[in-house]
Amino acid sequence: MKQRTWPSRSDGSRFSTTFSLPNKKSSRKEEDVQASKRWIDDGLPTTGTPSNSLARSTSSATTDGHDFSNLPYDVLAKIAASFTLPKLKAASLVCKSWCDALRPLREAMILLRWGKRFKHGKAGVRPNLEKALDSFLKGASRGSTMAMVDAGLVYWETGKKEEAMALYQRAAVLGDPAGQFNLGISFLQAVPPNPEEAVKWLYKSAIAGHVRARYQLALCLHQGRGINHNIQEAARWYLKAAEGGYVRAMYNISLCYSFGEGLVQNHRQARKWMKLAADHGHSKAQFEHGLALFSEGQMLKAVVYLELASRAGERAAARVKNVILQQLSATSRDGVMLQADNWRTLPSDC
Numbered sequence: 001m002k003q004r005t006w007p008s009r010s011d012g013s014r015f016s017t018t019f020s021l022p023n024k025k026s027s028r029k030e031e032d033v034q035a036s037k038r039w040i041d042d043g044l045p046t047t048g049t050p051s052n053s054l055a056r057s058t059s060s061a062t063t064d065g066h067d068f069s070n071l072p073y074d075v076l077a078k079i080a081a082s083f084t085l086p087k088l089k090a091a092s093l094v095c096k097s098w099c100d101a102l103r104p105l106r107e108a109m110i111l112l113r114w115g116k117r118f119k120h121g122k123a124g125v126r127p128n129l130e131k132a133l134d135s136f137l138k139g140a141s142r143g144s145t146m147a148m149v150d151a152g153l154v155y156w157e158t159g160k161k162e163e164a165m166a167l168y169q170r171a172a173v174l175g176d177p178a179g180q181f182n183l184g185i186s187f188l189q190a191v192p193p194n195p196e197e198a199v200k201w202l203y204k205s206a207i208a209g210h211v212r213a214r215y216q217l218a219l220c221l222h223q224g225r226g227i228n229h230n231i232q233e234a235a236r237w238y239l240k241a242a243e244g245g246y247v248r249a250m251y252n253i254s255l256c257y258s259f260g261e262g263l264v265q266n267h268r269q270a271r272k273w274m275k276l277a278a279d280h281g282h283s284k285a286q287f288e289h290g291l292a293l294f295s296e297g298q299m300l301k302a303v304v305y306l307e308l309a310s311r312a313g314e315r316a317a318a319r320v321k322n323v324i325l326q327q328l329s330a331t332s333r334d335g336v337m338l339q340a341d342n343w344r345t346l347p348s349d350c
Contacts, residue, residue: 073101082145082176085109108144111135115150129154140167145176152182161186172201180205181213188216188225195226206237211244218249235262242273245348250277251285278305281345283312290317299324300336307340 092099115135121127133154139147152167171179180201187198205213218237235256241249254273257266277285290305310318
C-alpha cells in the first residue's frame, strides 16, 4: 500500500510524496548443571545476546532469597514468548525446570525457521505458502510471538484479515513490538479504520524501539489521526525513526529542520538528513539534494542525483537534469552517467 511520507499542508507546499504445568524445581545444583550440559543448540541463527540477568538468576536465589526457578510454567512461557533463540538458550540454562518449560518455545524456533524457508524458498526448499503457514501456526501454538506474527502476515497477504488481526492481537498482548506494530497498521487499514486503537498499539511498539512504529506514530501525530495534532511530538518521533535508519523518516525530519516545523530551523541538519535519505535511495530526497547541489554550482554531483531521481520516476528531476547536461561537455556527460550507473544505495535494516 502506498503511504504518504509527508502530510499535505494547507499552504499548498510542494513537499508531498506517496508513500512490513506444575513446577518441577531441581533439588540439586548438580542436576541443574547436568541439564545445562545436555541442552542442545537447535539451530536457528538469530541476532542478539543472552540476558545477563537470566544468567545471574540462580545466584540471586542465594543472595536475596528469591528463587526465580519457582516461577510457574505458564508465567515463564508468557515472559519468554517473544524471546529470540539466544535469550531462550540463556533462560534454558538457568535450571532443569526452566529448560523443560521452555522446550515448546525452542521447538517453535525450528518451526519458525522451516516456515520462513517454505515462504521464501530458502535453503533448497521450494516455496510453499501452505506449508509455511502450517509451520508458523504450529510455532504459534507453542507460544512464540514471532511465529504468531509470521502466521498473521500470511493470513493478511491472502486476504484473511480477521485471522491475521487475531494473531497480531495475541502477539501484541504478550508484548511483541512487531505484533503491536502490525496490529496498529491493521487498525489503520481496517474498514472502517480505528485510528485511536491504532495509535495505542503504535505507541507501545514505538516505546519498545520498533523503528517503523516510530515513523507511523509520527505520521499520526502530524496528521492528527487518532490523536491530537502535535507537530513537536511528530518531529521527535520522526527523528527517532531517522536515527534508527528509517529512510522515509530521514526525508521527513529533513523537511522539519528545513521549514522549522516542530524543531528549530537548522539548514545544516536539514541538508545532512536530506543527503542521507538520498544516499539510501529516497527518490524525492535525491531530487531535492540534486537541486541543492545545482544551486551551489556543483553541476556534476547535481546531475548524478538528478539522474538517479529521474530513473526512479521523478519527472521534474529529468527536466532539470537535461538543462544542466546541455551545459556540459560530452566527456563530462559520459562521466556523470557512468557514476549514476555504478551508484549503489547505502544498506538499510528498515
